[in-house]
Structure formats: structure tokens, C-alpha cells
């Protein structure tokens with residue numbers, strides 16, 4: 001059972017719960033360079049540390065690693081090839097896809113919809 005935060009916008013809901021994708025370059029978080037942490041916009045759990053964020057050039061906030069055990073993944077075939085989609089383990093909200101073209105040390109790219117994240121600057 002997915003618990004929806006009543007404060008979410010319709011755009012956030014369409015991505016988190018209907019697996020839509022925001023337009024590339026549309027998120028202010030693309031340019032967020034401060035130290036801090038990224039949380040699930042629906043349930044608030046911490047998903048990423050700013051240290052693992054990098055500029056992928058994709059137009060979406062990108063991270064090479066999430067915090068341990070915060071996501072569950074499933075394979076989708078929507079575009080005719082397989083992609084690994086990830087959901088918040090806590091609230092089941094859809095966040096994005098994981099690709100294998102990320103930087104060291106993981107080689108992974110967590111391509112996350114910006115509207116699904118809330119940035120909390122350190123201090």
C-alpha cells in the first residue's frame with residue numbers, strides 16, 4: 001500500500017506513482033552543488049548524499065551511489081529495451097533508472113527525477 005503525501009504536486013504524483021519522467025534540464029537540482037542530503041519527496045527518508053552527486057550531462061540529477069538499502073529495483077521494458085527502474089523502499093515511490101555508465105567507484109548512474117527529491121543543505 002503506497003502512502004501518498006498530501007502536499008505533493010500533481011507533477012510529483014505523476015512521476016512517483018505513475019512512473020512518468022520530468023523533462024530533462026527542468027530541475028533546479030541539476031545545478032545544486034552545496035553539501036547536504038537528498039530525501040524522498042514523498043516520505044522524507046534520506047536517499048543520497050551530495051558527495052555522490054555528479055554532472056552526467058543527462059539533464060537529470062545524477063548520483064553514482066545511493067545510501068545503502070533505500071531502493072528496490074525492477075526491470076522495465078517500456079522503451080523496447082531493458083532498464084532498471086528504482087523505487088523508494090519505504091514508500092514505493094518511483095524515482096528514476098539506474099544505468100551502467102556512471103563514474104568510479106561504482107560505475108553506476110542513478111538518474112533521478114528532480115521533483116522526487118528534496119535537498120536539505122548541511123547545517
Ligand SMILES: [Zn+2]
Pocket residue numbers: 040041042043044045088089090091092093
Ligand atoms: Zn519514499
